[in-house]
Amino acid sequence: MTRDRLPRVRLRDVAERAGVSTTTVSFVLNERPGTGISVDTRDRVLRAAREMGYRPNAAARSLRTQVTNTIGLISDQIVTDNYGGDLVRGALVTALELDHLLIVVESQDDPEVERRLVGDLLSRQVDGIILATITSDRIGLPGIRHGRTVLLNCTSSHALPAILADELAGGRDAANALLRAGHRRGIYLVGEVAEAVRPARERRRGVAAALGEAGVELEGTIECTWWPESAYDAVSTHLASGEVPRALICLNDRVAFGAYQALADAGLHVPEDVSVVSFDDSELARWLRPQLTSVALPYFDMGRIAVESVLGLSEEWAASQQQEQLVAMPLRERGSIAPPRRP
């Protein structure tokens, strides 16, 4: 830390140095079309600005133009989460491309904090607000009153556009990957079964749909939470019962991790003995041995789309008004699926 702010160079200073009016400087610097500024004047202004290290004062400009080139991203706890960071990163990168800055805030799931943060953002006249959650479900809205608001990874009763992963199609893809390899029997689902959790619900529905269409039935469900330890326990218990599955559809990579551990402890090999497919495509998927085939959560894209939407630039904009926009979950095929063993 040194001293504080240096004396700022103002537009007027540049004007004086260049020997022109502030209007001229403003026109030149903003590259305003239709103003017949002479090349000579233009150059003088540009040079003066450069030499003096001029930097427009955003507050003054915003006050005048009512535009801040800033968008607010408020989340419950997204930055915390592992791949949740990608949501932010997609938004960050896109905002930058579109010449906007992102104010990121986290409510930590506290409605009181959320109210205050939204207020702060509104005070700052952000050009738009992105409301994101990691839980991917949401009812109440914190009394948002900003014309340009989009929901990211969540929905609400209010008629606001929402960007969501196409978990249903993702579920189908996961099941189809198994079917393509020839699996028909001994397929188990592993993970959280709560109906209230959108990703779990939709993924399961997608799996069931794809399997159903192929005339195949799930052999059963191995219930556990979203975490490795829980999955390890559940799968271990299941294996102890003597039933050996042919394929596991894990509701996320962490669950798959736990499943791998349980399988290994039981002397079972992936994918020779048991095929595994999963969701999220987190870093874990590439770290496991064999590497895990996983249906990727398109968080980066979703962040990108949210920014495009909130700035009203999305191509599908008109169509997506007050609608859910589903983003595809690409299947990343790796080494955890093989044809089933001959019985």
Next chain:
Amino acid sequence: MTRDRLPRVRLRDVAERAGVSTTTVSFVLNERPGTGISVDTRDRVLRAAREMGYRPNAAARSLRTQVTNTIGLISDQIVTDNYGGDLVRGALVTALELDHLLIVVESQDDPEVERRLVGDLLSRQVDGIILATITSDRIGLPGIRHGRTVLLNCTSSHALPAILADELAGGRDAANALLRAGHRRGIYLVGEVAEAVRPARERRRGVAAALGEAGVELEGTIECTWWPESAYDAVSTHLASGEVPRALICLNDRVAFGAYQALADAGLHVPEDVSVVSFDDSELARWLRPQLTSVALPYFDMGRIAVESVLGLSEEWAASQQQEQLVAMPLRERGSIAPPRRP
């Protein structure tokens, strides 16, 4: 998306409604001391403001006061990284507590982008800038010219305060954990050995120091990158040579993950056959079986301290001027260390 910004309620509107001047409203709303506003007037103003849903315009206020209550966090790619998110989260939370908002930007390691971003932040008159990197090393600075700048997780040739993890002490703690368990022989270091990477360098130095003081020598170093696959290959190769280590000091959790896999493949058990200690304390540490003892990267705290520092509120502020501030790395003891087998 609905319509755009609603018509804003201005200070003047509140004043009219309350039948007072704008001065009075300003005084009341800012709770300015020493102005003898009558209780009655005060109440009228407060009520008017509430009823009208008044929200101060931050741009106007900043223009006047030269204070934005905003701090800029610019990183190379920190949000991307797994636990890097904690750095941001610590900053976010702390900024909030201190009534500031955080503008987060990422340069993606592009100096050109970085220059522009710093410019944007300066334009916005941020009250301070935090410059963070994930690589934890840095030479050049992007021509920052803001009085209040701190470096987060990196250093530079410029005389700026820097917040860093105390990797040296962390290294000692890792080694000591092994020594405490009774290990003296067969201790290997696993990981990146490049001298240029601060965390690797300091961790190794710390390990060497602690070991040296106990009269113990490292049995050898198993070189690999920071990733599981590389670690798996390196450790597997080493094991194939016939030498069985008693303890592994892995330079981070991902390396430990790879080591676990290699050990398991060789039929070796952690911690009975081989003890393992690691660095970072990422989520992985709790997911592995047995859970991994790891020296935690105090990213959350570092983010917090950076904000406190940049706002000049840190207690150690005066002392830390232009200095490196080292943040302790707590050892998280779990189940991967046991006394060495009898020979």
Next chain:
DNA sequence: ATGAAAGCGCTAACAC
């Protein structure tokens, strides 16, 4: 105990 008025730095009618 309260109000009038100046001005923060910028943009954009409108005038010349």
Next chain:
DNA sequence: GTGTTAGCGCTTTCAT
């Protein structure tokens, strides 16, 4: 082609 000027919404000095 370029300059004058009036605000944007707020804080704050100085009057009353």
